[in-house]
Amino acid sequence: MTTAQLIAQIHSKKSFLCIGLDVDLNKIPKHLLDTEDPIFEFNKAIIDATHDLAVSYKPNTAFYEAYGLTGWQSLEKTIRYLNANYPEIFTIADAKRGDIGNTSTMYAKAFLDDLQFDSVTVAPYMGKDSVEPFLQFEDKHAIMLALTSNEGAFDFQTLNTDGKELYRQVLETSVTWKNSERLMYVVGATKAEYFTEVRKIVPDSFLLVPGVGAQGGSLSEVCKYGMNDNVGLLINSSRAIIYASPERDFAEKAREEASKIQQEMSVILSDR
Amino acid sequence: MTTAQLIAQIHSKKSFLCIGLDVDLNKIPKHLLDTEDPIFEFNKAIIDATHDLAVSYKPNTAFYEAYGLTGWQSLEKTIRYLNANYPEIFTIADAKRGDIGNTSTMYAKAFLDDLQFDSVTVAPYMGKDSVEPFLQFEDKHAIMLALTSNEGAFDFQTLNTDGKELYRQVLETSVTWKNSERLMYVVGATKAEYFTEVRKIVPDSFLLVPGVGAQGGSLSEVCKYGMNDNVGLLINSSRAIIYASPERDFAEKAREEASKIQQEMSVILSDR
Structure with missing residues (x-):
């Protein structure tokens, strides 16, 4: 998906909500445990109930790897379901991968080519040759x-680090890498003032923002300091939406929670 | 596995060799491609041929995830084969994971509990609560x-960073974490002098050392600066051993390469 397509979707849905599909079998409604693939059934119901309110879904791979082969199968079914039924959705494999060049290439192939995610989260510690393979x-x-x-x-x-915080150094260095226009960044919502610093370095990039809601960050504060002319923000919410109810009405309640956030976002977008 | 058991194995085998099982279907002998699980068959043959020369095997998860479900299945079969047949071997899931606390817990469960690896590699960027779940x-x-x-x-x-390199800061901070005695560290062999600095901070810890051989590091230099009273080193070699031959004699040739390194190690250990 191009960034322009993502921006168009944001304006069309009046939403920049990303829903985190961090599925824990201990937390989903009990009746789903009798189905053949409870994790996929849960995801499918959540996606079907919220797809017009969210622009992005983000399964965190840890929650799938924790169930071994069957978990990996649920992840595959979830991304294929998203791509087949809601091709406008921006999909994120929240994998936080990063390794030496030829190994990062294998991860990139797995998530971006084979599974056809639109994006994957990566860790910066190993530097340029650990990230560039994901930008090809x-x-x-x-x-x-x-x-x-x-x-x-x-x-x-x-x-x-030499007069600036490490995260600023990471941002500044990353923009020099090949195909860096394909980079987006994770910036947590817990201290909204940091967004001012981030925007000085990457004014045009999309930022994926965890930590609004459950972790205490404020949506309006993040938007005040982090939004750019193209919105430039994807606000993630996971548990507050997907575990809104532990009963048979879980998808309906998830929609209600997603709708509350989408309405806030709609107001923010129209006030700009 | 306890560190004492690892040390005993090193002395018994006169080896501190770790073999990286980074299996690429484009590089393994063609005749294996006709088997039901080529990756597992390759690993099994390599392990059977080298288990008395190596103390550790390290599959890098990227090479398995790149083949989706079947790759994950090959990884499961490989670790189960190792644990069932060679319980003395120290197994490493080279996954370089790291996420917020509850998510790292899922990764730790996947690799250390369900798959029963002895260890997993982790990335430091997200700090204490991203690593401590792996130390439980x-x-x-x-x-x-x-x-x-x-x-x-x-x-x-x-x-x-405040007067010292980031990697030294990472080492110093990590030793303050809960159960930090269960931490080991990846330290590359490309600049052997760095080992002097590392040993000032973590004199007793085991170091997993990539970069000897193919990437240009020298075994004797690494040992000179990095070895401690308990040896404290695991030297990894992947491609130089497992791809020593692309023919039917691949396991035999892998043994020859592993044997060369083990003999060097045996001399170093007896010279101490």
């Missing part, structure tokens, strides 16, 4: 960790 | 990236 695919994207929303973000990401 | 398992280990062997290592890992 036309109309595909790598979403690199810059400043994450967890407590451990402050262990290294905000260390002072 | 008794007699299991997380092997954290410190200084890698690729070109991109010098993009961020050697940046000056």
Whole structure:
């Protein structure tokens, strides 16, 4: 998917919501456990109920790998279902991969070519040759960790490296890489002021923002400091939406939660 | 596996060789492609031919994920084969994972509990709560990236952070984490002098060392600067061993290559 197509979808749906499909068998409605593929059935119901309110879905691969072969199968079925039924959706494999060049190439092939995700999240620690293989695919994207929303973000990401925080150095260096126009970045919502610094370095890039809601970040604050002329934000919500109800009405309740966020987003977009 | 068991194995085999099982279907002998599970058949033959010369095997998950479901199945069969037939071997899932706490817990469960690897490699960028979940398992280990062997290592890992390189900061911070005695570290062989710095911070830890051989590192230099009283090194070799021959004699040739390295190691161990 091109960035222009993503932007068009955002304006058409009046939403820049990404729904995280982090499916834990201990948290989904009990009646689904009797089906052949509970994880896929859960995802399918959530997607069908929310696809007009969200522009992106993001399965985190950890939740699928944790179930071994059957989990990997559920992931494959989920991305194929999305691509077949909702081709306008921007899909993200939240995998946080990164390895030496030839190995990153294998990961890139797995997620962007074979599984046909639109994008995959990547970790920056190993530098240029660990990320560039993810940027070789036309109309595909790598979403690199810059400043994450967890407590451990402050262990290294905000260390002072030659006068600037490491995450700023990571951003500045990454824009020099080949095909860097295909890069997007993970920037956590927990401190909205950081978005001002981020936007000085990558004014035009899309930012994937976790940490709104459950983790305490404010949507309006993030938009105030992080939004650009093309919106440039994908706000992720996972648990607050997909686990809105543990009963048979889970998809309906997920839609209600997604709708609340979409309405907030609609107001923000019309106020610009 | 306890560290003491690993050390005992090293002394018994006179080897601290780790063999990387990075299996690419384009590089394995053609006759294996007719078997039901070529990747597993390749691994099984390599393992059977070299298990007395190596103390560790390290499948890199990228090479399995690249083949989707069948690749994941080959990975499962490989680790189960190792655990069933060679329980003395120290197994490493080279996955370079790392995510927010509850998500890292899912990865840790997948590799250390379900698949029963002895260890998994992890990335440090997201800090403490992304790594600690991997340290919760008794007699299991997380092997954290410190200084890698690729070109991109010098993009961020050697940046000056408050007076010391980032990789030193990563090492120093990590030893304060809960169960940090279960941490090992990836330190590339490309610049042997770095081992002196690393040993000042983690004198007792095991180091997993890629980059000897194909990538240009010298075994004797690494041992000179990196070895400690308990050896404390696992030297990885992948392609030079497993692709020693593209013909039917691949396992035999792999054994010859592994044997050359093991003999060097045996001399180094007896000279100490």
